[in-house]
Amino acid sequence: MSTVQESRVAVRPAPSVLPFLPIIVVSLIHLGAILLSLYGVVEWTKPLLMPALVIGLIWGAPQRQAPAVVLGVLALVFSWVGDVTLRWFVIGLAFFLLAHIAYLALFVTRLAVRRVQWWAVAYAAWLVVLLTILGAHTGSLLIPVIAYGIVLSAMAAFASRCNRWVAWGGALFVVSDSMLAINRFLPAAGIPLADFLIMVTYIAAQTLIVWGLLRHERARVASA
Template identity: 85%
Template sequence: MEKSRTTVRSASPVVPFLPIIVVGLIHLGAILLSLHGLAEWTKPLLMPALATGLIWGAPQRRSPAIVLGVVALFFSWVGDVTIPWWFVVGLVFFLLAHITYLVLFVSRLAVRRVQWWAIAYVVWLVVLLMILGPHTGSLLVPVIAYGIVLSAMAAFASRCNRWVAWGGALFVVSDSLLAINRFLPDAGIPLADFLIMVTYIAAQTLIVWGLLRHERARAATA
């Protein structure tokens, strides 16, 4: 019976992602159409939709990699809910999400060495802190800590398959846009809210997709 369930999941790898596709499109459409109520209502549904897909598509739902993935999505969900109202609290939960992803990448998903191009994340962090540092005020230390963990997560994502690596890179893009939009509002990023969310949703989805690809390959060889 377990083998049959695994075969069904492997035969339809996109189906578990239907919840995040539907909720994500509604959320992004609401942002573009300035339907603020709908955007606020759908944002808390994003990570539960993706977690549903992760559990749905997992060949072994209790495997450590799947559990870590669910935990990271839970922390991200709390961050989504809290960051509009309590920025520091939201930042802490996203920090926990990145730490969980970092543990996941290093302990479960690594298939190669850190790639040479991951040095770009160090350069990115230095440049971004030089630009934003004078504008962060009392949040300078938390922002530096967050940036270090985020860049480490993205760098170690390069050790995983290409979907996870791209997910880590897009997370850096999303959080960079969020930081610039918050601390340098005069930068005037066009469609800032849309760009932040589309890269965030893509980042999380690619990480989950790469996680499931890795787990299915591992289950098949086992």
């Protein structure tokens, strides 16, 4: 058997679920604690979510020093800092902005497999509608919120250039952050189970992006 054939046998495009066990376990505990109003458990599990996903990314990567993996880890680290600093809203927002910029670089330079899809225009429309609804309620945070919304919608739009897992991850990020913004600036909207829905879509978004990244990297290495 040739070296290339051996590589294709050893590195299959579909990553194993095993590296995702840490994020699955931590997520189940965290989401269960939200539903049961165990706020102490919520507080100590939230900072463990992104490190658990970093473990999964590095564990499942066929080439751990590949640029795509490095950018993915960078985005997750920025997200982790955003998670632990979001109680100081502007600081947390700034780190999530950096996370989306890292994801943008990843999608454009490493994971793109097609053109931006036509339906990605929905993200621009979403941003206009959301800012129209929330703009008057953001006060002095209007400019930071607009800047963040532009980068978030761009990240999701460019995620549509990648495989379906990454594209879905970008879409769920928009859903999660939209609910977070509505819950913060327009609490009278009364989103049912808001905290749970925000976190379940956020965790799903990050996990799908990592899963899609690993599928792309394993396919790339297998075909090399």
